[in-house]
Amino acid sequence: MDYAFYIAAAAALAATLRAITASHAVHALLYFIVSLLAVAVIFLLLGAHFAAALEVIVYAGAIMVLFIFVVMMLNPGPRSVQRERHWLRPRIWAGPAVLAAVLAAELVYFAATGAGRSAGAGQVEPAEVGLALFGPYLLGVEMASVVLLAGLVGAYHLGWHLGRRPGGRETGEGEA
Amino acid sequence: MDVKGTLIVVFAVIAAALAAAAWEIWLERRLLALWQDRYGPNRVGPFGLLQVVADMIKIFTKEDWIPPFADRPVFVVAPGIVVVTTLLAFAVIPFAPGVAVSGLDVGVLFFLAMISLGVYSVVLAGWASNSKYALIGGLRAVAQMLGYEVYLGLSVMGVVMLAGSFNLSAIVEAQRGLWFCAPQLLGLAIFLIAGIAEAHRLPFDLPEAESELVAGYHSEYSGMKFALFFFGEYLGITLISAMIATLFFGGWLGPWLPPPAWFALKTFAFVAFFILLRAALPRPRYDRLMAWGWKIMLPLALANVLVTGAIVTAKG
Numbered sequence: 001m002d003y004a005f006y007i008a009a010a011a012a013l014a015a016t017l018r019a020i021t022a023s024h025a026v027h028a029l030l031y032f033i034v035s036l037l038a039v040a041v042i043f044l045l046l047g048a049h050f051a052a053a054l055e056v057i058v059y060a061g062a063i064m065v066l067f068i069f070v071v072m073m074l075n076p077g078p079r080s081v082q083r084e085r086h087w088l089r090p091r092i093w094a095g096p097a098v099l100a101a102v103l104a105a106e107l108v109y110f111a112a113t114g115a116g117r118s119a120g121a122g123q124v125e126p127a128e129v130g131l132a133l134f135g136p137y138l139l140g141v142e143m144a145s146v147v148l149l150a151g152l153v154g155a156y157h158l159g160w161h162l163g164r165r166p167g168g169r170e171t172g173e174g175e176a
Numbered sequence: 177m178d179v180k181g182t183l184i185v186v187f188a189v190i191a192a193a194l195a196a197a198a199w200e201i202w203l204e205r206r207l208l209a210l211w212q213d214r215y216g217p218n219r220v221g222p223f224g225l226l227q228v229v230a231d232m233i234k235i236f237t238k239e240d241w242i243p244p245f246a247d248r249p250v251f252v253v254a255p256g257i258v259v260v261t262t263l264l265a266f267a268v269i270p271f272a273p274g275v276a277v278s279g280l281d282v283g284v285l286f287f288l289a290m291i292s293l294g295v296y297s298v299v300l301a302g303w304a305s306n307s308k309y310a311l312i313g314g315l316r317a318v319a320q321m322l323g324y325e326v327y328l329g330l331s332v333m334g335v336v337m338l339a340g341s342f343n344l345s346a347i348v349e350a351q352r353g354l355w356f357c358a359p360q361l362l363g364l365a366i367f368l369i370a371g372i373a374e375a376h377r378l379p380f381d382l383p384e385a386e387s388e389l390v391a392g393y394h395s396e397y398s399g400m401k402f403a404l405f406f407f408g409e410y411l412g413i414t415l416i417s418a419m420i421a422t423l424f425f426g427g428w429l430g431p432w433l434p435p436p437a438w439f440a441l442k443t444f445a446f447v448a449f450f451i452l453l454r455a456a457l458p459r460p461r462y463d464r465l466m467a468w469g470w471k472i473m474l475p476l477a478l479a480n481v482l483v484t485g486a487i488v489t490a491k492g
Contacts, residue, residue, distance in 0.1 A: 026247070026250065026300075026303065027249075027250070030250070030300075033296070049280065049281055049282045050282055050285070052282075053282045053285035053286055053288075053289050054285070056289035056292070056293065057285065057288050057289045057292050057329070060289075060292075060293060061288075061289060061291075061292025061293055061295070061325070062292060062322060062325070065292075065295050065296070065299065065318055065322055066318075066322070068296075068299055068300075068303070068318075069299070069315070069318045069319075072299070072302075072303045072311065072314065072315065072318075073315070123281075125281065126281070126282060126285075126342055
């Protein structure tokens with residue numbers, strides 16, 4: 001079980017590193033997907049089966065597909081790869097490196113003192129997650145749903161405006 | 177189950193799934209021929225049963241061509257993804273009492289996760305081919321499969337509520353009194369339609385519509401890589417059929433015959449239904465397919481969840 005954790009963690013680290021350094025947008029996204037899948041495996045090993053499944057369905061399976069969809073539509077050519085290389089100069093690394101160092105120091109501290117060790121608290125059933133979400137965390141769920149609804153209404157408004165504007169792009173016949 | 181037993185089940189499931197998918201290619205051609213008043217493949221072996229073997233020899237000896245304008249690594253990886261994810265999804269399906277590769281407690285969600293990862297195969301193939309027909313096919317595939325994935329997931333939630341579990345064995349056990357196809361008729365209809373769209377089978381095969389897009393997302397593929405897409409499609413049909421049998425028609429439950437026989441019978445009944453659909457229905461127009469999904473299927477699936485939830489709450 002421990003070995004599986006370390007393998008998944010190593011995969012997540014390597015994939016995330018490549019996601020940042022890859023200069024080709026689609027390749028970077030693919031590495032990011034691998035990183036999400038590795039995190040899902042870690043969730044599974046910690047006994048959070050439900051969270052692992054949701055990680056794959058929602059993040060890897062839906063949100064990242066939309067990212068790829070958009071990148072496909074924009075179709076970045078060799079020029080954008082060059083620009084990306086140009087952006088990834090050593091100077092740019094300073095800020096993120098400092099922040100990452102802080103996190104690494106924290107990690108080393110916790111590993112050394114053994115504080116905050118709560119991993120593997122047993123298996124969490126999907127029903128427990130549901131009861132927690134719609135019990136003590138009900139307010140958070142409702143707030144998230146309000147944000148999502150606002151996004152939905154905004155997207156609908158933008159689309160509606162585009163379809164009705166005189167001289168604007170017509171949508172297909174039979175669609176309003 | 178001990179390690180040895182699990183390994184035997186793993187190899188049995190992979191072998192069964194691969195054999196079923198290969199045999200379905202022959203079955204489809206023969207059934208289509210039957211419904212169209214012709215013979216179909218009947219020369220190679222008895223009843224043409226060895227046609228698949230002949231096709232395989234042909235495909236193995238073909239040139240495996242990677243176009244120079246393609247994105248090489250992604251182009252090579254893409255066809256494998258659909259086969260791997262579909263075969264992985266078979267891991268949670270119970271074939272008989274206690275016989276499944278994994279009795280995962282979130283089995284239904286695992287199936288949905290693998291189905292949603294399968295989308296990458298089509299999308300990446302369409303993008304990596306770097307040709308306009310493949311790209312249009314890939315774009316269509318993303319919009320179609322992302323949309324129909326939502327209804328596929330929502331339509332199963334009624335079954336999950338009635339069974340009180342995400343575990344597929346528990347769902348089959350919960351159908352001892354009454355198969356879920358009766359109380360979840362609407363859920364079954366939505367799952368079936370969304371399942372066809374997920375497997376991008378006719379009549380919903382717009383990502384590869386050959387009359388307008390050459391061959392859609394796999395236009396540039398040849399040889400073994402094309403065969404993987406082809407094979408993945410039949411694996412997908414088998415998977416969706418097996419899931420319909422498990423979720424709505426009592427899986428391995430049934431009198432007289434042994435449980436695996438019932439499971440196989442029900443699965444192949446739906447495979448035959450998929451093939452009949454291909455013989456019977458024309459493709460819808462793409463914008464109608466999408467509008468139909470978001471404007472009719474989604475509200476119906478949500479209403480199904482709402483009503484089922486209300487009834488389950490009122491009863492318990």
